[in-house]
Amino acid sequence: MVPMHDDASAASAASPTARARDLGIPLPGIPGPFNALTDVPGVEVGLVTLRPDDRSACTGVTAILPRGRDGAGTPVAAATFSLNGNGELTGRTWIEESGQFSTPVLITNSHAVGAAHTGTDRWMHAHHPEASAAWLLPVVGETWDGYLNHINAERVTPEHAVQALDAARTGPVAEGSVGGGTGMNCYGFKGGTGTSSRVVPLGEASFTVAALVQANFGDRDEFTVLGVPLGSRSEAPCPLERTEWFAQELGAAHRSVPGAGSVIVVLATDAPLLPQQLAGLARRASLGLARTGTAGGHFSGDIFLAFSTANAGSLRSVMPSAPGAATHDSLEFVAWGQVDPLYTAAVEAVEEAVLNALVNNEDVEGRDGHRSYALPHAEVLAADFSHARR
Numbered sequence: 001m002v003p004m005h006d007d008a009s010a011a012s013a014a015s016p017t018a019r020a021r022d023l024g025i026p027l028p029g030i031p032g033p034f035n036a037l038t039d040v041p042g043v044e045v046g047l048v049t050l051r052p053d054d055r056s057a058c059t060g061v062t063a064i065l066p067r068g069r070d071g072a073g074t075p076v077a078a079a080t081f082s083l084n085g086n087g088e089l090t091g092r093t094w095i096e097e098s099g100q101f102s103t104p105v106l107i108t109n110s111h112a113v114g115a116a117h118t119g120t121d122r123w124m125h126a127h128h129p130e131a132s133a134a135w136l137l138p139v140v141g142e143t144w145d146g147y148l149n150h151i152n153a154e155r156v157t158p159e160h161a162v163q164a165l166d167a168a169r170t171g172p173v174a175e176g177s178v179g180g181g182t183g184m185n186c187y188g189f190k191g192g193t194g195t196s197s198r199v200v201p202l203g204e205a206s207f208t209v210a211a212l213v214q215a216n217f218g219d220r221d222e223f224t225v226l227g228v229p230l231g232s233r234s235e236a237p238c239p240l241e242r243t244e245w246f247a248q249e250l251g252a253a254h255r256s257v258p259g260a261g262s263v264i265v266v267l268a269t270d271a272p273l274l275p276q277q278l279a280g281l282a283r284r285a286s287l288g289l290a291r292t293g294t295a296g297g298h299f300s301g302d303i304f305l306a307f308s309t310a311n312a313g314s315l316r317s318v319m320p321s322a323p324g325a326a327t328h329d330s331l332e333f334v335a336w337g338q339v340d341p342l343y344t345a346a347v348e349a350v351e352e353a354v355l356n357a358l359v360n361n362e363d364v365e366g367r368d369g370h371r372s373y374a375l376p377h378a379e380v381l382a383a384d385f386s387h388a389r390r
Contacts, residue, residue, distance in 0.1 A: 008160060010048045010167040019175070020355035023380045025225060026388065027355075029348040032197040035356075036173040037212040039197040040268040042068045042309050045212065046168030047179030047193070048160045057155035058148040058366035061116055062179035062193060062214065063164035064105040064266060066307055072124060073131035075100040075315045077331075078307040079279035083286045087262045087301015088113055091139035095305075099275030100315040102131065103138045104165055105305065107180035107214045107264050110144045112156035119161025134318075141303060143216035143262035145183030147240055148366025173212070176361035176374075181214050183366060185261065186357060187231050187293070188220030188238040190364050190372040194357025198345035200271070202338060207271035209281070209345035211288070215357040217300045219259035222293035225355065226388035230380065231293065236373045245370065260299035263289065265353075267346055272310035272332045277339055282306040284343045288350025306346075 019035070021027060032039030044065040050057040066076045078101050080092050090113065095101050103124060106116040120138035124131055145151060164179070173195045177183075181192025197210035220238050223231025239245065246256035265285040273281065285304040286296070296302055311331050334342070361374040 008048060008050055008163065010046065010163045018359055018377065020352055020359045023359060023377055025355065025380065026385055027348070027352050029198045029345060032199055032208050032210065034172050035197055036195040037064065037197065037210045037266065037268055038170045038173055039208050040210050040270050040309060042071060043268050044068045044168035044170055045173050046164040046166065047174055048164040048167065049178050049182050050155055050160070051182060055365065055367055056150060057153065058183040058364065059109045059112070059145050059156055060179045060182040061156060061160050061164040062107040062181065063161065063168050064212065065165070065168045066105065066268065066309060069127065069168065072104055073102050073128040074312060075102040076307040076309055077273060077275050077278055077311060077315055078305065079275050079282050081279065081282035081285070081304045083296050083302035083304070084298065084300055086299055087142060087303050089139065089141045089264065089303045089305065090117060091137045094137045098315070098317055101137065101139055103136055105139045105266060106161055106164065107141045108156055109149060109151055109180065109183065110142045111151050113140050113142050115156050115158050116140045116161045119158035120165070122158055123162045123165045139305065141214070141264035143184055143214050143264060143301070145216070147185060148364060148370055148372060149183035150367050175356050177364055181357065184214060184216035185240050185372050186215040186354065187218035187223035188241045189236060189358055189375045190361045191215040192357050192361060194353040194355070196349045196352035196356060198349050200341050200345045202271070202334065202341060207269060207342065209267065209269045209271070209342055209349055211346065211349040211353040212266045213350065213353040213357060214264045215354050216261035217259065217263040217302065218294045222259065222295065224293040225380065225383065226385050228383050228385060228388065230383060234376065234379055236376050239371055257297070257299050259294070259297035262301035265304040265350055267304065267306040268309065269342065270309050271334055271342055273308045274331065274333045277333065278306040278308060280339065280343060281346050284346040285350045288347045289354065291347070291351040292354045
């Protein structure tokens with residue numbers, strides 16, 4: 001097993017060890033320079049990983065600043081989509097109402113949503129008191145890491161959320177068992193954090209569409225790579241699905257269900273899109289996940305957020321300063337007839353982000369001797385993609 005990390009380590013970037021393309025998977029599309037969410041100008045990502053040597057925790061926090069540290073509090077156009085609602089993403093009601101949000105985005109484990117929410121409030125009050133003086137509706141998503149993590153031990157604190165936000169930077173983004181993805185599993189392999197991007201020429205302009213996933217979903221037998229059924233063929237152990245750990249802990253009446261878990265997908269772009277167009281972008285995350293094999297199980301919370309960093313200064317929701325104050329706003333947006341390349345990019349980026357979360361990973365031992373095994377690189381390298389669906 002890989003040795004555990006310090007109790008809390010914060011990072012924004014790391015040199016990737018191996019990613020899906022490094023193993024010869026012939027993925028379509030043109031990635032940005034980092035092949036990460038941070039390829040969208042201004043977007044920053046920070047991670048706090050909790051893996052103490054005593055294995056009392058295997059969890060963490062991922063923080064995303066859509067407009068960077070200085071731009072927090074300035075709205076971004078946004079939309080959400082729930083493929084299956086067995087999960088949580090706070091702030092969705094306001095996004096659906098106004099088509100925007102103006103706080104950071106945090107992702108953590110299912111029982112740490114409150115801590116991440118409080119930490120975001122504290123961070124915003126410290127760095128953007130003019131925003132916190134009015135009201136804040138932080139966006140916090142979650143997936144369940146209770147197989148590897150003592151999820152009820154409350155190891156994630158508001159301070160960890162603050163640390164993740166302080167660590168947020170541009171540049172390469174660490175993947176695998178880091179940040180909120182530290183204790184997650186995907187298709188019965190070690191899962192977690194993954195990211196990817198696509199550069200999209202559109203007329204005389206060029207835009208970026210990028211995805212970051214916290215991958216904790218899927219049945220081992222569902223997993224495919226470009227149509228090749230690697231999951232059903234894998235010789236890697238799958239104790240999450242193929243042992244009686246859940247029944248032993250909760251009683252004989254309970255059985256773990258393959259594919260239970262969740263996935264949070266965050267899609268970012270610098271293309272000027274309306275909230276309705278971003279809703280379409282968010283829905284396309286479903287297709288990116290489907291390309292990796294999942295059918296979207298009932299016990300999985302599959303929730304997606306899409307935002308655009310264009311149109312800075314628009315979509316503000318502030319009380320009028322005086323009678324006669326400005327009563328209108330304006331938005332530039334891509335013509336509806338031109339959005340398809342952006343939708344394709346979203347599908348491709350989500351698919352590759354999931355594969356990166358699996359490939360750029362390691363075997364992990366968590367609480368009570370529970371183990372999760374990484375997708376074997378040798379099995380990917382041996383796969384024949386010559387007749388892949390593309």
